[in-house]
Amino acid sequence: EIVLTQSPDFQSVTPKEKVTITCRASQSIGSSLHWYQQKPDQSPKLLIKYASQSFSGVPSRFSGSGSGTDFTLTINSLEAEDAATYYCHQSSSLPHTFGQGTKLEIK
Amino acid sequence: EVQLVESGGGLVQPGRSLRLSCAASGFTFDDYAMHWVRQAPGKGLEWVSGISWNSGSIGYADSVKGRFTISRDNAKNSLYLQMNSLRAEDTALYYCAKESGWNDAFDIWGQGTMVTVSS
Numbered sequence: 001e002i003v004l005t006q007s008p009d010f011q012s013v014t015p016k017e018k019v020t021i022t023c024r025a026s027q028s029i030g031s032s033l034h035w036y037q038q039k040p041d042q043s044p045k046l047l048i049k050y051a052s053q054s055f056s057g058v059p060s061r062f063s064g065s066g067s068g069t070d071f072t073l074t075i076n077s078l079e080a081e082d083a084a085t086y087y088c089h090q091s092s093s094l095p096h097t098f099g100q101g102t103k104l105e106i107k
Numbered sequence: 108e109v110q111l112v113e114s115g116g117g118l119v120q121p122g123r124s125l126r127l128s129c130a131a132s133g134f135t136f137d138d139y140a141m142h143w144v145r146q147a148p149g150k151g152l153e154w155v156s157g158i159s160w161n162s163g164s165i166g167y168a169d170s171v172k173g174r175f176t177i178s179r180d181n182a183k184n185s186l187y188l189q190m191n192s193l194r195a196e197d198t199a200l201y202y203c204a205k206e207s208g209w210n211d212a213f214d215i216w217g218q219g220t221m222v223t224v225s226s
Contacts (some may be wrong), residue, residue, distance in 0.1 A: 034212035043202060044217060049212035087152055091210045094166035096154040
């Protein structure tokens with residue numbers, strides 16, 4: 001099973017700040033890494049697929065990069081509505097796995 | 108509108124069974140792989156099981172292998188999860204999710220159905 005480790009687990013940030021969340025895989029997964037946003041009492045929403053492809057309708061301040069074992073989700077100019085928990089997910093091999101999540105709090 | 112609606116959750120005693128359903132609409136159901144993902148209260152996301160468009164490829168998390176069975180009925184645009192020998196640690200919100208391709212991201216999620224395993 002491929003283990004995904006996100007960092008940090010929690011971050012408190014101010015609006016307009018730039019945020020970087022990392023996801024490290026226990027073995028190479030190519031670019032089969034996806035990012036989701038989950039707000040309280042809502043279902044997860046796809047933000048980025050295949051490491052860097054923005055999903056339809058996602059604001060341009062969200063971007064992704066990386067390949068192999070190290071990946072990054074970047075949020076430029078953070079907005080209050082970005083308060084949420086962010087998860088990475090690998091689909092390179094079964095079983096699919098998720099990172100433990102990174103909770104963003106807006107100051 | 109593309110939509111996934113789960114049903115079948117509830118309170119069940121340990122060791123008993125439950126069958127979850129997911130009704131899909133707004134897209135060509137039999138073109139896509141489908142998955143179940145769960146989230147225990149206050150915890151993160153855990154992939155449970157996935158099935159290819161034609162049921163030819165199926166996978167399970169080790170935590171449910173041998174107890175849960177995923178299936179689909181393309182004629183009814185429906186996905187199912189038969190859960191047997193339920194344990195307290197299976198208590199979670201169960202989401203149905205559509206895969207964008209195969210070995211791809213999950214682009215559509217349902218609202219979830221809650222399963223509580225308790226005596």
